[in-house]
Amino acid sequence: xxxxxVFTSGKGGVGKTTTIANxxxxxxxxxxxxxxxxTDMGLRNLDVVMGMEDQIxxxxxxxxxxxxxxxxxxxxxxxxxxxFMIPAALRCKRIRDYESKLYTLITQLKQEFDYCLxxxxxxxxxxxxxxxxxxxxxxxxxxxxxxxxxxxGRVLYLLESQRLKQVDILINExxxxxxxxxxxxxxxxxxEILGTNCxxxxxLDDKIxxxxxQGIPVVSLRAKSARSFMKIVREIDNPKIIPVDLxxxxxCEKQQHIFLGxxxxxxxx
Amino acid sequence: MKGRKQDDSRLIAKERLKLMVDxxxxxxxxxxxxxxKQEIADIISRYYEIAPDNYEIKVVLKQNKKRA
Ligand SMILES: Nc1ncnc2c1ncn2[C@@H]1O[C@H](COP(=O)(O)OP(=O)(O)OP(=O)(O)O)[C@@H](O)[C@H]1O
Ligand SMILES: [Mg+2]
Numbered sequence: 001x002x003x004x005x006v007f008t009s010g011k012g013g014v015g016k017t018t019t020i021a022n023x024x025x026x027x028x029x030x031x032x033x034x035x036x037x038x039t040d041m042g043l044r045n046l047d048v049v050m051g052m053e054d055q056i057x058x059x060x061x062x063x064x065x066x067x068x069x070x071x072x073x074x075x076x077x078x079x080x081x082x083x084f085m086i087p088a089a090l091r092c093k094r095i096r097d098y099e100s101k102l103y104t105l106i107t108q109l110k111q112e113f114d115y116c117l118x119x120x121x122x123x124x125x126x127x128x129x130x131x132x133x134x135x136x137x138x139x140x141x142x143x144x145x146x147x148x149x150x151x152x153g154r155v156l157y158l159l160e161s162q163r164l165k166q167v168d169i170l171i172n173e174x175x176x177x178x179x180x181x182x183x184x185x186x187x188x189x190x191x192e193i194l195g196t197n198c199x200x201x202x203x204l205d206d207k208i209x210x211x212x213x214q215g216i217p218v219v220s221l222r223a224k225s226a227r228s229f230m231k232i233v234r235e236i237d238n239p240k241i242i243p244v245d246l247x248x249x250x251x252c253e254k255q256q257h258i259f260l261g262x263x264x265x266x267x268x269x
Numbered sequence: 270m271k272g273r274k275q276d277d278s279r280l281i282a283k284e285r286l287k288l289m290v291d292x293x294x295x296x297x298x299x300x301x302x303x304x305x306k307q308e309i310a311d312i313i314s315r316y317y318e319i320a321p322d323n324y325e326i327k328v329v330l331k332q333n334k335k336r337a
Contacts (some may be wrong), residue, residue: 153290182277193286
């Protein structure tokens, strides 16, 4: 039985699509079978970032409307062994009416895939509620910028009523040099403010832009962000290794917090 | 870098965020707010002989979101 992880943020442009593409590719490198769903209807991006834009015949809405079979909507990545994508539709009327159909689809996908990764639109409107409706777990992507962290806080608050088995944050565009100079919020600052465990940080990296120009995930290249993504991928795939932040005041206390957090929601993993 | 400066922008951001994330503005009507400010002004004038132009009253109401 696979796991469904929604990637959300509140604020737009913080790196949800970039993160999902690389975590998807990274998990498939670890021999996991992965499907990525783009629910950012109207403004699809994941296909472009993955370099799959010219392979689209059907989309998620076609599939939910029974206009095509699952096999027809799944686009297989030619470079990674077990990586698939279902693109977003270019229209998005009454998306919340599709929540039960999405749930049925995801239940079906979880039989076949180890991971089902959902790319969520920015904002906290209907598209957000649709995207989180069938998730087991959420990763809230933020940057260390004050407005992004605030919006992440808002999203974490909204996710609380969702009864997910695990919620973590991921910090993108992290600048170690600025953090050292106390010019940027640090990983532990953000964990403290949001009261949530951080899976890892990804630096601002020109190679991400270059790789997206070419339609390939950066984890395929030699790049500092590729190493960060692979570290996060291992973190996601191996929940027994609990992240210990050496900068935190008391790492033991933090471990316990994560453990209890999971237990409270009935997490068996 | 040696000791932290008081005005590290990182610490300012952190303090601001702590207020923002744990609480949200409480709705308060215009008339309630002005009556409240008038009552506060009355108290101030009991203790100080000061013209209203020489002070400013700012009331920020926050409610806890009570995140689990
Ligand atoms: N770590 C990084 N270093 C450099 N560029 C990055 C990084 N992360 C993201 N970007 C760039 O920032 C832009 C926005 O990223 P992305 O599309 O992943 O964000 P998003 O959260 O999915 O946006 P939206 O809210 O619009 O869906 C992209 O052009 C991407 O190439
Ligand atoms: Mg996106």
